[in-house]
Amino acid sequence: MKAYDLLVIGGGSAGYAAARTAAxxxxxVAVADGARDLGGLCILRGCMPSKTLLHATEVLHHARKGKTLGLRxxxxxxxxxxxxxxxxxxxREFAxxxxxxxxxxxxxxYRGHARFTGPKSVELTDGTTLEAERxxxxxxxxxxxPPIPGLAETPHWTSDDVxxxxxxxxxxxVLGGGIVACELAQFLRRIGTKVTIIQxxxxxxxxxxESAAAVVEQAFRDEGIQLHTGTKIERIRATAEGVSVKFTQDGKTLVRRxxxxxxxxxxxxxxxxLNLDAAGVDLNGQGRVTINRWQQTSRRHIYAGGDVCGPHDIVHLAVAQxxxxxxxxxxxxxxxxIDPDLLLSVVFTDPPLATLGLQEKELTERNIPFLSASYPFDDHGKSILMDATYGYVKLFATADTGRLLGAEIAGTHADSLIHCLTGPLAMKATVHDLLRAPWYHPTLAEILTYPLEEIAELLAARPRK
Incomplete structure (x- = not known):
């Protein structure tokens, strides 16, 4: 039996980061990964392939809209x-x-799946046994x-297939209305597929x-995606032509094929x-490995990171974990x-959605006094001339000093615009700090100055003690 200081089970983004850091x-250090191909979900079947396809179809979409801009x-x-x-x-290059x-x-x-045989030992699929202190x-x-009637018996695609x-x-x-469902539904529509979403x-x-989701929903409808939300699926079955889904919506029974x-x-x-019982590792109510703030599981010498523990399935967090x-x-x-109040998340639909830090719901639930201000893209010069007018930007700041607490952007290039605020948020900057910086005109980033200025005005107008 070979002994190591650290055994990493799974060589994706989180596992590779842990192995590299320990080395x-x-x-x-040892890494055990039994996947057919090395690389992890992000590289092989997640972030990178999906964004490759989404970029291509965004270019295609703009080309088709060329007439609006006077292009033949x-x-x-x-x-x-x-x-x-x-x-x-x-x-392949990334992998x-x-x-x-x-x-x-x-x-x-080691190219094999690992199964715990004790708190500090595992057995691989080829019979190799490994031991590690951590x-x-x-x-x-x-x-x-999910246990939806007929789903398991009906041939269906996963994101891997799409x-x-x-x-x-x-x-x-498309069954579902989450991030993967929305991103790939729009991809399918833009290549010419008739798409129906049942959520x-x-x-x-x-x-x-709700307001951010409404921006994406409107864009989807404008592109011809059929949306059915607030549904209950009654039955899925295979047909000679493909598939049939029976569901209820607003008290009515509908069928889509x-x-x-x-x-x-x-x-x-x-x-x-993994045979986690042999290691004494607990799962939470969502089936994820339970961790503390240092990524330790219920057995303190065993750690976890990435999708297996969450709480957010985001690559930069997996690496940090x-x-x-x-x-x-x-x-x-x-x-x-890892500071949960610095959470950064992006949905790569078109228009994309991006959130940073604390959002309105969280601020309200935590009874944190805050000020907020927003500004729409359809009243902003650069986005108007780009014919990219869906959505808005919205900022949240403390009610006393104007320190930035969070941001929400639903609109063109939100995935990049949000990074104008990540550094300031981490550095506890105020709206006044941000307004002292130069903002070039006409740019998309300039739209952020409008809610910044509005919050600054609200602060100036507050009663003096």
Whole structure:
């Protein structure tokens, strides 16, 4: 049995970050990963392939809208086989770089799934046994198949299948209205597929505010996506032509048919094969590995990071969790836990949504006095001349000093604009600090000055004590 200072189970973003960090500290590290291909969800079946396809279809969408801007573009269409080749080539480069890191010799790499046999020992699928003083669990997540009548028995796609398409489907029913569902539904619509979304919740993207979700819903309807929200699915079945979904909405029973079905009803932590009972590691009510602020599980020498523990399935957080866990495990001094009040999240629809820090609902629930102000893109010079007028920007600040607390952007280039505020938020800047900075005209970023100025005016108008 080989013994290590740290054993990392899963070589994705969180696991690789933990292994790399521990190796930099001079520790003996092993990584066990039994996936068919190395690289992790983000590189192989998540962030990078989806954003490759979304960018391509955004270019296609703008080309088709060229007439609005006075451009003569006779035909704009997709060659799915060529787009697929471009995606495969691009993702292969990212994956190869990760594989090089895993195979660099800085730590031992084992190609097998790990199963706990005790608090400090695991057995791999090939029978190899490993022991470690500390263990980091980063096995990610897998597609969830909820107990909807007929779903398991009906052939359906997952996000893996949609990301690997090399043809234009005639029609697709999308089950779900979360981030993956929305991003890939818009991709499908833009390549020419008839898309119907059936969502259980009253609106799309229940993780964001109602006003932000409404921006995406309007854009989807304008592009011809059929939306059914607030539904209850009664039955799914295969037909000679594809699939049929029977559901209720507003007290009425409806049936929608399509050539294909896309299950985008979420993901669940990938813990089933770990035999966590043997290690004494607890799960929470959502099936995720329970962790504290240092990423420690219920067994303090065992850590976890990434989708397997959450609470947010976001890559930059997974990396931060892996680095924090490794440093804490080996006694690095002066560590700070990940600050949940600095949460940054992006939905890559078009228009995209981005949130940073505390949002209105959280501020209200925590009884934090705050000021807020917003400004619409349809009254902003640069977005008007771009014909990109969906949405708004909204900022939140403390009611006494105007210190930035959070931001919400629903509109063009929100994914990049939000980064104008990440540094100031982390540095506890006020609206006055931000207004002292230069903002070039005409730019999209300039739109942020309007809510900043409004909050500054509200602060100036408050009664003096």
């Amino acid at each position: 930099d500290l001079g520790k003996r 573009i006779p035909e704009a269409s997709v060659d799915m086989k060529a787009l697929h080749r471009w995606k495969v080539k691009t993702i 190869d770089y990760r594989v090089q890191g895993l195979e660099s010799g800085r730590f031992d790499l 263990i980091f669990i980063s096995t990610g997540s897998k597609v969830s198949v 990301l690997d398409l090399d043809f234009v489907p005639e029609s697709v029913i 259980r919740s009253p609106r799309l993207l229940k993780e964001v505010s 399509a050539a294909h079905l896309f299950n985008a009803l979420g993901r669940e932590p990938n813990t089933a094969g 892996g680095e924090l866990a490794a440093r804490h495990a080996f006694g690095v001094k002066g560590l700070k836990a």
